[in-house]
Amino acid sequence: MSQKQKNRTTVDIYGTQYVIVGTESTSHIRLVASLVDEKMREISSMNPSLDKSKLAVLTAVNTLHDNLKLKEYCESLEEELKKLKD
């Protein structure tokens, strides 16, 4: 059985380095890291008094909210597709 190769990628997010291990490409991991960094800076600029831990939690909250909205959108597309195929 073949296994996907695991990559180790070092990224900088909001001034801290992280080693991310996964089967995704280094470019994908870098993209994800840069988007998290960007979102943290955006939330921080609106709430300058937040400490890093709270800032990161609120970034995760914000991203998970986007995620649920995307899931709803995917489901509506699936529904539409199903109707067209039936």
Added chain:
Amino acid sequence: MSQKQKNRTTVDIYGTQYVIVGTESTSHIRLVASLVDEKMREISSMNPSLDKSKLAVLTAVNTLHDNLKLKEYCESLEEELKKLKD
């Protein structure tokens, strides 16, 4: 011009309380918070030495990765729909 009403919801994520302000319903905000809390606990169980700030950043990374995958999936569905409608 009417404006959507803003709700203030207090949630507990990984032992810290956050007041989330937004136009989303309280139940949606509570769901998002519980999913972030769950993901943080899952990542923490695999990496018990991580401090809270790093744990939260990695939760955001994980969620944003899911987000990009969902976007790709939505795009593929949109493409399929477009073909069926043409």
